[in-house]
Amino acid sequence: MIHRKIWVKILLTAFLLSPSLLIKAEHGSEKESFNPGTFILDHIGDAYDWHILTYNGHHVSVPLPVILYSEQSGFHVFFSSKFHHGNHDGFTIATDGEHKGKIVEQAADGSFVRPALDLSITKNVFAMLVSIAIILGVFLSVAKAYKRRVNKAPSGLQSWMEPVILFVRDDIARPAIGHKYERYMPYLLTVFFFILVNNLMGLIPFFPFGANVTGNIAITMVLAALTFIITTFSSNKTYWIHIFNAPGVPVWLKIPLPLMPLVEVMGVFIKPLVLMIRLFANVTGGHIVVIGLFSLIFLFGQMSVGLGYGVSVVSIFFTVFMTFLELLVAFIQAYVFTLLSALYFGMASEEHH
Numbered sequence: 001m002i003h004r005k006i007w008v009k010i011l012l013t014a015f016l017l018s019p020s021l022l023i024k025a026e027h028g029s030e031k032e033s034f035n036p037g038t039f040i041l042d043h044i045g046d047a048y049d050w051h052i053l054t055y056n057g058h059h060v061s062v063p064l065p066v067i068l069y070s071e072q073s074g075f076h077v078f079f080s081s082k083f084h085h086g087n088h089d090g091f092t093i094a095t096d097g098e099h100k101g102k103i104v105e106q107a108a109d110g111s112f113v114r115p116a117l118d119l120s121i122t123k124n125v126f127a128m129l130v131s132i133a134i135i136l137g138v139f140l141s142v143a144k145a146y147k148r149r150v151n152k153a154p155s156g157l158q159s160w161m162e163p164v165i166l167f168v169r170d171d172i173a174r175p176a177i178g179h180k181y182e183r184y185m186p187y188l189l190t191v192f193f194f195i196l197v198n199n200l201m202g203l204i205p206f207f208p209f210g211a212n213v214t215g216n217i218a219i220t221m222v223l224a225a226l227t228f229i230i231t232t233f234s235s236n237k238t239y240w241i242h243i244f245n246a247p248g249v250p251v252w253l254k255i256p257l258p259l260m261p262l263v264e265v266m267g268v269f270i271k272p273l274v275l276m277i278r279l280f281a282n283v284t285g286g287h288i289v290v291i292g293l294f295s296l297i298f299l300f301g302q303m304s305v306g307l308g309y310g311v312s313v314v315s316i317f318f319t320v321f322m323t324f325l326e327l328l329v330a331f332i333q334a335y336v337f338t339l340l341s342a343l344y345f346g347m348a349s350e351e352h353h
Helices: 002-026 036-044 080-085 122-146 157-177 181-201 217-235 235-245 259-303 304-349
Strands: 049-055 058-063 065-070 074-078 089-091 103-106
Touching: 036 259, 049 074, 049 080, 049 122, 065 080, 065 089, 065 103, 074 080, 080 089, 103 122, 122 181, 157 181, 157 304, 181 217, 217 259, 217 304, 235 304, 259 304
Parallel strands: none
Antiparallel strands: 049 058, 065 074, 089 103
């Protein structure tokens, strides 16, 4: 009953506030049309500050540390709020071109180039640090509980985490890898909970949550690269024999033109590529659909405030529905990435029969 009341309040607040924001915009000094593309990209993209809200044309955001190294002037450390006045120490955020949204500096010839090194704490980096802190806090607490409660039934946070850990071990690692599964458990548990926590954090639209960490292609690329590296260094002789001289394959597919070896070698690199794109596409696609549905309120509200109110009922209903679907996807994507990683490890370390 309590949860139902909370959801009713959320829906009612969103229904009442969404069109009213349009009314304020229409009575402003300059009527600016709503651009859904820009709105969506701003929410799923990375940034040097954390935008909270815009009220009466004023942007309220949390500044983040900017750490730069320039070959011209050395190291620079300051907060991103310095960019609110435009240029700072020769650095600015590009508004167009190939470096749009990135920090650039003016070179000697007048052109704008990227700094030699950009170690800034961006929105996604900050959110990732928060997720790591949450994961460390949870598992350190669970580890201490196991030390205090030796040979006792789990309780509290233990009882929540133990079934998930056993699920990763018994339903993912052991069937996919075999008797050597224990050496891969630290990585599989880490990647599972990292993806799961960041997926769930991305569904909470409040600071310091709501960032699109697992929907960032750079993050998924690093995770896929780690799986690729572990797979490669775990591989044995049998694994490479199956790639370059697969048994049971007709000779004419190997000689004189090595068609099957070529396909198998391509598969070695395609597997991590698929891991990277699957996680990125599913998470980002879900965020785009949810924000796109919510944007319908503002699009129709520009035509008519009454139409904005009418569309908001349908829009919010489908937005809530998609949010629950995204909650399911958050678990599925963590499971799929971990399962495929375990399968790759099992294929690489499988013994010859």
